[in-house]
Amino acid sequence: MDGNDNGRRAPSKTSSITSKNKDVKKTVDRGQQTSNYKPNIRDFRMHYEGSISSNSVEDVKSKVVRSTIEMEHYIDFDDLLPEVGEFGCFQKVLFALMIPFCYISAFVYLSQIFMTLPPDKYYCFVNELSLIASEEERKELSIPKEVDGSYSRCQMYDVNYTAVFKSKNRSELINSSLPLIPCREGYVFDQNEPFRTATMEFGWVCANDRYATYAQVVFFLGSVAGCLAYGHFADHCGRVAALVSSCSLAFFGSIFTSMATNFVSFVIIRLIVGASFDTCFTMIYILVLEYVGPTYRTFVGNMSLAMFYSPFTMLIPWMALLLRTWGNFALVGSIPIAFALCAYCYLPESARWLVSVGKIDDAIVILKNVAARNKRTVSKSYWKKFRESCEQFYKEEFEGRSFTVLSIFRRRRLARYMVLMIFIWMTMSLIYDGHVRAASVLDKENVVVVFTIACATELPGDLLVIVTLDRFGRRWCAFTFTTLSGVFSLLAANLKNPTHTLVTALAGRFFANVCYNIGLQWAAEVLPTVVRAQGVAFIHTMGFVAMLLSPPVIYLSNVSLALMLNTLGLLGILGGILSLFLPETLHQDLPQTLSDGDDFGKDQRMWHQPCCGPGTRRTQRFKRNWHEGSSLRTLSRDEFRSRKMHRVAVVRPHASSFISRMPSLVSHDTEVLERIEKYTAHDGLKRNRK
Structure with a gap:
């Protein structure tokens, strides 16, 4: 009878396991975070919840906890920075080196505005009347008046000005009812204008006033192209190389801007200068923040703008006023950019980028130099653990590279x-x-x-x-x-x-x-x-x-x-x-x-609202069990994608949901993965029978 009972109960138990497995599969599919996990891990979780006892769950729990402790030995850059110095002498020198690059960013961005400023006072130039000494008489003979009594800026009378000039009594020829035509020989600008712009020199006013707007638009087209091109360049050649090459582009582009002779040449050169606009500052901004500890990043990031960038933006209009013409402004304003090119000899390469391309020894040499400059001593065992972490990150970095922007959608x-x-x-x-x-x-x-x-x-x-x-x-x-x-x-x-x-x-x-x-x-x-x-x-x-x-x-x-x-x-x-x-x-x-x-x-x-509602206080967690995420939360193009280099919170799960949370602890080529793979569902069934 027992045999019959067992025979009847077996299908029921199998169907129960099958239904559980289906539920677990749905949970796992919803909880599967990336494609980084091998298929057999998912199969293991399915078999696991349906076939092993709570004792087995506790056994696997203990193994994962031990493996998690081993994972804590992996050292992130944010773990290393307090050891080598978060904001010591090395970081302060880097902070000071941002000064020339803040000038470059301000000059490249704002110089375009002042070069194309439209004049406020001008009128049509009439060559036949140029020998008349009185400006007021020239205006009365050639320029109609607007409703408010001011002289028109874009229209002139359609008359024979040679006859007007030769007339003995010119005042008799003044007639406001004469037919009007647009300016045909250029413009006369106010001699009291403090700054002569490209708009004035090339006549981008009246019917051609849109040319200054086109020049601004082309500048930003160059910025879009430069942002895309230099992003790719920086990923393959390094941050310092991208920074120096973009500054070189700004330097030579500004020099050649002063030599432009017409709209086409001006626009082509400003397109090239625009390509340098974003990179010439963001790269140094990222580079400095990478070597500054998390505690100081908000301060350094914003104070660099407040102390350096903002004063330079206030200085640019006075430089234009002092140099008088747009050509001098472009030429003389480019001289300080040459000093920034010397920074190639002093700026360190991004240690994070070096690790991401496998140059771990070079990264460690730079970080040891940081420690030495800050007069910090780091043990050899600590450097060894950091090297192992970087090697593991370099392996796992390739998995993250399979994601694209389209993955977000x-x-x-x-x-x-x-x-x-x-x-x-x-x-x-x-x-x-x-x-x-x-x-x-x-x-x-x-x-x-x-x-x-x-x-x-x-x-x-x-x-x-x-x-x-x-x-x-x-x-x-x-x-x-x-x-x-x-x-x-x-x-x-x-x-x-x-x-x-x-x-x-x-x-x-x-x-x-x-x-x-x-x-x-x-x-x-x-x-x-x-x-x-x-x-x-x-x-x-x-x-x-x-x-x-x-x-x-x-x-x-x-x-x-x-x-x-x-x-x-x-x-x-x-x-x-x-x-x-x-x-x-x-x-x-x-x-x-x-x-x-x-x-x-x-x-x-x-x-x-974090300041007066839920989330006002941080949840208290054991320091080694969580990581706040990206070391750089601004414009970095070399974010870590490694599971170990970015640890997430380890929550003590209940037995029923333990496996569904396991993806936060498992990644390729880790001991946790190997141990779980060795622990098969068949082993769990053996223990149940015992």
């Missing part, structure tokens, strides 16, 4: 985040660049002074980011500052008093500075590690695409200043509202895998 929630980040960053970029250029048209009679004041808002903006970002979180800071930029722009557009318009527009510029500093860091934190570098680079490139639209937006000021400011205002409010739909990253473990990224923010609500 294969997960619904992650794809939504990516689309939102692209639109938010494009909006922020357009608002920021639009406000930078708007300073040149808000008060055309005091351009230099207004532009200097507008650039001075960079300094308090950078400081405000440091104070608020890690207190109130990314989402609400982005929403608040982007929306405020939009609100002040709308106010400026609808005020009648020119002084009030100027003040409120500058307030909009201030908040645009702040939101621009927040945008890209936030995007880097939302994207998972395996695609972070590529995703951030793509978003950054889309920002340059958005900047292509800023010159046309500023061109709207020729129609109406209110139209330009209303456009910037509506964009600011739109960007602020979109910011509310991204998850908060403050006090959160950053996502490592695609599945982590797809699950990130599921438990957050739109009104979640």
Whole structure:
């Protein structure tokens, strides 16, 4: 009878195991984070939950815990930096070396604006009347008047000016009812203009006033191409090589700019200079942050902009005023760039990049030099463990390289985040660049002074980011500052008093500075590690695409200043509202895998506020059991994708869900994987029978 019972019960038990296996397979398929795990691990988990006892689960638990302790011996760069010095003499020298590169970034970006500034006062040149001494008489004979009584800038009378010049009584020939034609022989510009621009020299006014806008657009086309090309170049040739070559491009491009003789030559040269714009600063920015400890990165990243970049932006308009002409400005302004080229002899290569291409010994030599300069002593055993970690990372790095930007769009929630980040960053970029250029048209009679004041808002903006970002979180800071930029722009557009318009527009510029500093860091934190570098680079490139639209937006000021400011205002409010739909990253473990990224923010609500709601305090974890994620959360193109080099939180799981959480502990070529593979379902069944 027992045999019959066993015979009857066996199918029931088998069907129970089968149903469990199906449920587990669904769970595993949903929880499978990347393609880094071998198929037999999934099969093992399926058989495991359906066939082994709780004692066996505890046995495997103990093995994984022991293996996890072994994993803790792997040393990340962020683990090493406190040993060699987080912000010692070496890092302070690097911080000081950012000065020439901040100048290059400010000069390359803003010089284009001043070279193409439109003049405020001009009228048609008439060659036949050039010998008349009185300018007022020349205007009365050739230039019609507008409704407000001022002389027309783009029209002249259609008469025989040779006969007019030879006439004995020219005053009798003054007639406002004569037919009008556009200027045909060039223009006469105000001799009191303090700075002669390329716009004035090449006649980019009236019917040709769009040429200055085209030159600005072409500059940003070069920036888009340079961002893509130099990203590839930096990955293959190194960060320092990309930095120095981009500075060389800016140096020679600026020299040849001063030699341009027409629109075509000017635009081609500025296209080349634009290709250097992004790389000539972001590479040194990344390089410095890589060698600075996590505690100091927010301070160093923002203070470099506040202390170096902001003063140089304030200096650029006065340089233009001092040098008088756009040619001298381009030529003399390029001289300091030559000093930055000498940095090739002093700047260290990125240790992270060296490891990513297998040059581990070279990376360790640099890091030992860091320790020596900071007067720190690191034991040989510690260097040995770090070398082993780098070797393991180099093996696993190739797995991460199989991911592309398209991988982001294969997960619904992650794809939504990516689309939102692209639109938010494009909006922020357009608002920021639009406000930078708007300073040149808000008060055309005091351009230099207004532009200097507008650039001075960079300094308090950078400081405000440091104070608020890690207190109130990314989402609400982005929403608040982007929306405020939009609100002040709308106010400026609808005020009648020119002084009030100027003040409120500058307030909009201030908040645009702040939101621009927040945008890209936030995007880097939302994207998972395996695609972070590529995703951030793509978003950054889309920002340059958005900047292509800023010159046309500023061109709207020729129609109406209110139209330009209303456009910037509506964009600011739109960007602020979109910011509310991204998850908060403050006090959160950053996502490592695609599945982590797809699950990130599921438990957050739109009104979640880190400073006064859930997530105010960090969850207390044992120090060695978690890692906050990417060592560099900004523009780095060499993010780690290794499972060991980026440890995630190890949570003590319950027996029922233990295996489903195992992917956070398992990766190729690890002892954990080997031990689990040796422990088969057949072994579990043997123990059950015992």
